[in-house]
Amino acid sequence: MNVEFLPAVCVGSGEDGDDRGGDDGNVGVVTQTRTKTKKPSLYRVLMLNDDYTPMEFVVHVLQRIFNKSQDDSVKVMLHVHQRGVGVCGVYTYEVAETKVTQVIDFARKHEHPLQCTLEKE
Numbered sequence: 749m750n751v752e753f754l755p756a757v758c759v760g761s762g763e764d765g766d767d768r769g770g771d772d773g774n775v776g777v778v779t780q781t782r783t784k785t786k787k788p789s790l791y792r793v794l795m796l797n798d799d800y801t802p803m804e805f806v807v808h809v810l811q812r813i814f815n816k817s818q819d820d821s822v823k824v825m826l827h828v829h830q831r832g833v834g835v836c837g838v839y840t841y842e843v844a845e846t847k848v849t850q851v852i853d854f855a856r857k858h859e860h861p862l863q864c865t866l867e868k869e
Contacts, residue, residue, distance in 0.1 A: 789868060791844035793836040795851070796863040797828050805860055810836060813850050838869055 793814075795806070803825055810821035814836045828834035839847065844866040855862035 788840045790838050791841050791866045792838050792869050793844050793847050794833050794865050794867060795824070795828050795836050796865065797832045798861050798863065801855065801860040801862040803829065805855075805858065806862065809851055809854060809862065813847055813854065836864070841866075
């Protein structure tokens, strides 16, 4: 978190002791803190190829969990099949972790060894 200090000038009390804004030469500095939020780190969700999970199941997972279209799902699935690994999406850590868990749980429920992981972008 970055903190930025902004100076502000305030005028001292009047000569006769009241606080009507007279100038007796006393000047003070007030600082105001303003915080800047940092953008969260992003993580790639990666799907790993295996020799047992059917291609149709991988396409179904990409559509269901990553909300990909039929065409995009087939492209990602073929990339995973041909290269051994493919990017399913890029998310904040919590979302990426949830997607990985959903993929693995869904695959296990359907008795497939499909693996999914995440890495910092």
